[in-house]
Amino acid sequence: MEPLLTQLRAAAEPTRLRLLALCARGAFCVSELCAILGQSQPRLSRHLKLLVEAGLLERLPEGANAYFQVGHDGALARQLLARLPEDDATIAADRRASARIAAERARVASESFRRHGADWDEMRALGLPAPAIEAALIKLVPKRVARAVDIGTGTGKLLDVLAPRADAVLGLDASREMLALARARLAERDMAHASVRLADMYRLPLPDAGFDLATLQMVLHYAEDPQAALAEAARVLKPEGLLVVIDLAPHERSDLLTGLAHRWPGFDDAALAGWLGAAGCAPLPPVEVAGPLAVRLWPARRLAAPVAALSETSLNF
Incomplete structure (x- = not known):
């Protein structure tokens, strides 16, 4: 009382x-x-x-x-x-x-x-078919979830896609400038059930097993340690929660590594499956969206077993 x-x-x-x-x-x-x-x-x-x-x-x-x-x-x-x-x-x-x-x-x-030369969207800059990618994501996402989190949300564009399907949606990013634009987007659309906050994707300020859905769109290719980022994303998911990674398939565009500071030249299915498995997730069939650069969506379900236990067993593979 x-x-x-x-x-x-x-x-x-x-x-x-x-x-x-x-x-x-x-x-x-x-x-x-x-x-x-x-x-x-x-x-x-x-x-x-x-x-x-x-x-x-x-x-x-x-x-x-x-x-x-x-x-x-x-x-x-x-x-x-x-x-x-x-x-x-x-x-x-x-x-x-x-x-x-x-x-x-x-x-x-x-x-x-x-002023800082960052007023651009990576999807648009690379000529990627954003509507087709968003449509593919919608097909993977349940019709209704309680809580969703978008890690590396940038200006919050993906929050527009997730918000109609979630009771509450949270965007996380390490850039204050990005978050300022994301907050403006939310205010413009009067999305009271959506919010954003500053966060490091390797140390999310979130409790264990608090979300039903987590997304990382065009984020992993910047990560120094993709496996650690995926493990942290999996940590905040409830058992049976859905994790969707959206990123580039393997490519030979060296200019992206130098000009856009990409750390990785895309990812193959085997690497993602291994990292997701080590994070305590069961990979589901990936989905590819064609374009100037192939984009893949890698969905996975969070297993009920602790991540630590799964990590130990993965050493025997």
């Missing part, structure tokens, strides 16, 4: 209720929340601290900054917010202000990206 009472007490204050309403629609940092609510940083920081301690908000560190959002398990917060009248003037004003903040965030992120 006490945790429930703590959450109710934390929400029972006008400013904190406004903060919940905002952070249920997307992730905001303290300075953005100050601009939206027109209140001082020390005051809002105290309110945010109470909401985080009560478990109503998640605090996501990102370098020297931190973003706040209603967590995927924030059932009570969403129930309380559902009782707010749609025509409440204060909440409506906050939403308009948050939309302006999101638009400005997107503009700054885009300008920064262009």
Whole structure:
């Protein structure tokens, strides 16, 4: 009973209720929340601290900054917010202000990206058939999952594909610039059940067995240690959860290794099957999508046995 009472007490204050309403629609940092609510940083920081301690908000560190959002398990917060009248003037004003903040965030992120020469999409740059690849992915993904994670999400394009099939979807990336654009994408599409956060694919800030679906699209060819990246992706999957790797098949384009800093010239089925097996996953038949460079989708099911146990047995193969 006490945790429930703590959450109710934390929400029972006008400013904190406004903060919940905002952070249920997307992730905001303290300075953005100050601009939206027109209140001082020390005051809002105290309110945010109470909401985080009560478990109503998640605090996501990102370098020297931190973003706040209603967590995927924030059932009570969403129930309380559902009782707010749609025509409440204060909440409506906050939403308009948050939309302006999101638009400005997107503009700054885009300008920064262009200045650094990274305003491009790898699929488009390589002339790959993105619609066909996304269609192939949709055929592999269950019609409904509870939680999905896209590792190396970049600007969050794959979140658009996964969001209609997941109750909650999370994008992870090691680039703050990429995440800034991804947040702008989510705000533009009003995808309240999708979020992004800063993360290293070798050390995901996620619990074991928390997701039903994990994807890595055009990520593995940058990895120094693909096997370690796949093992970490498998760790966060529930038993029978689905892992889908989307990447280039073997090729002889040396310019991709030098010009685009690819670490690997594509992957063959045997290598992926070995790494997936060592990670505690059962590989499923791969799917190939033709194009200027062949792209393959390697799906695999997470087995119920611990990864450590599977790693030991794999030494006997």
